[in-house]
Amino acid sequence: MNEENVSDERITDPISTLQQSITQLKQEVELIKKDIEDLRVEELLNKVNSSMNKTDNQITELKKDLDQHNERIQNLRSIDEPDLIAPKNNQSEYRQIQTILHSLHRTNPSEKNHHEWKPSHIQPVKQNYIPPSNSIKLF
16 A cells, blocks of 8 residues: 555646646736736726827817907907997988088088089070081071
């Protein structure tokens, strides 16, 4: 039996060592898997963080652009506000000028003759005046 024990010990010792090595290797593999997972998660987190920073920068730029556009719109509105306050008159320019001239004549009736327009090419009609005729001459 002694021989059998020695033979069993010879077999069990290496098997036990192998089992310990396998167990240790399994533990190391699990640690490596965990490290790789952590690295992937960390890499993913870095990518997400980078993407968020880019998005934040883009949003900041968009806000600046929006503020500039709003300022331009306000400037345009302030320019157009007088038109909104005083609605445009639908009269033609000719009619507006006539109205202005008419109001001038009403306010200064004594100066009416001074502002009266007389065309220079039209002469007053004289009595007994017969205009020359270019057609047939009668003698």
